[in-house]
Amino acid sequence: MITHEDRKLRTLAGQERWAELLDVYRRTRAAGVALGGDAHGAAAAAPAGHLIAYGAPPELAARLFDPDGAPGSTATVGDHDAGPLWEVLATRHSWRRLAPLLGPAPVRRLVAHTRVLLGEDLRHDAEPDREAVPLALEHWETAGWDERSRVREYLRDGGARRALLALPAGREGLGPVELPAPGRVASSGQEATRLLGGFSPWAEAICVRGTAPDAAAQLASGRQVTGGFIPFAQAYPALVQAASDDPAAGTAQGRLALWRVLAAMTGEPRVVAREIERLIARLRCFTWSDPADELHYLHAAIEDPATGLAWALSGGTYETLAGGLVCDG
Template sequence: MITYEEYRLRTLVEDGRWPELLSAYRQARAAAVARVGEERAAAATASLGHLIAYSAPPELSVRLFDPDGGPGSAAGVADHDAGPLWEVLATRHSWLRLAPLLGPAPVRRLVAHTRVLIGEDLSYGAEPDPEGVPLMLEPWEAAGWGEGVRVRDYLPAGGSRSALLTLPATREGLGPVLLPEPAGRLRGQRTTRVLAALAEWTEVVCVRGPASQAAAQLAPGRRITGGYLPFAIAYPVLVQAGTAERSRGSADARLALWRALGAMAGGGGPLGGTGVNRAEVNALVARMRCFTWWDPSDDLRHLHLAMEDPATGLAWAVSGSDEP
């Protein structure tokens, strides 16, 4: 049964009365924050936020994130329906349209990196990233994707579509491998911490040794089906692994991966340190050896990848299966 409020909001959408819809969103969110707290309020108002972010003119939709409506009325980076509201907005308008309008720095940064993933080169059209992550796709970032799958494809009334990428996708190109005895795990590596934060359903280990010894820590046995592949093939799956939660967008995952690669390029030292060096990361990707393997127990979404840096003698393995 459609309530009067739902009918009223639908009428406002059909008539394009976006200022009234924004006012309704702000009032509802602020009231919900006061009543049930920030997290539950964000969930309760996200569907209306999605409608505004998707369909409203950019001059108005960017105001979802402005605090000028009063305490609790503005969407934050974690507000999401089928995906983060800032990502919905970023898929609808170019950076040229959004840049003069966006205010809050965290939202502005994530929108910029979303536009980069979509294919825009912002290296000369936006303020530098605070961590040094480039505002254009490196060739190895762009190489492994199919067309139009780097960011969720959002629908006007809610919901989204996205390709389901897995690693390995099939057993084609893989063969029988006898893994060595696993090397001992190294603790306290910044790269390990950042990779572990990418997807809660994966386990991450670091070893001193080749990729095969890192894989041996997490593979289902020593006799497996596996093989080597370029990092460019693994990169899209790592990005998608970081977006399994609807509160996270592809820009979140890209930033996390650049942090991990930056730490890996610097030797993956103790926790701490910020910023990435683009030249060092590109050199790392060029020399990195990556290994993947098949697990008979894999579910719908899975990721099995070991990454070795021959320059440091360190390797990381990321493995897990996300049950639907």
């Protein structure tokens, strides 16, 4: 239902009265913070923030994040409507346009990584990433991922479209598989397991000593499944999407989360690109379908033959979603 306030905001945007709309945003957010805290203020101002981030000139839209207003009036990394306000802004303008305008380091970093996801190579145009995550996509990141589906497609007046999260997306290339007895839960590899388990509240992660099917057997609903091995590049988009499957999270946060997992799988305390490249080259990834799968699901297991460890991630939201992912690693 479109309210009077919604019409007022859209009228200001339609007439490109951006300075007035920014003032409305700031007053609304500050009043909400005073009434119910930062989350309340962010939610109250979100519709106006979306309109500004989407449609305003970058010089004004970037001021959403400038701390030059009243206390509580500044957008943060967590402010979102259909998606994070910083991600909306990043989909609308190139890094060259935005870089001189963005001050806050967390917002600046996420905008840069969003532009990387959208195809920009910022290795020479942005400050090095503090976790050493590359500022250009690796070949295995692009191999199975259409550029048009990497980041939400935002709509002018609010809302967004996003590619469906489903792994496996279909049964092509899969076949009947009898899973082995569940593998023995490993005492090592726990940092990667912890990070993987933080991807989504609807997915469960586990690490075993064994193969990808051994790990899958821990989380699959039965021993008889339809499944098969796939390239890690094919699983990669779903893993990133699972780690950013919330309106408050952007795809850049999902990518950063997965790079942390991969770094943990190499045993390094931080991202070392050459070690992750070697890891990706040897990973074996297994996926399977589950009878409960509907629209939104992930089943993957990742096996690393060099360490003898395999991680599985599986789950879904079964009212409108479902699924699982397993990768040997």
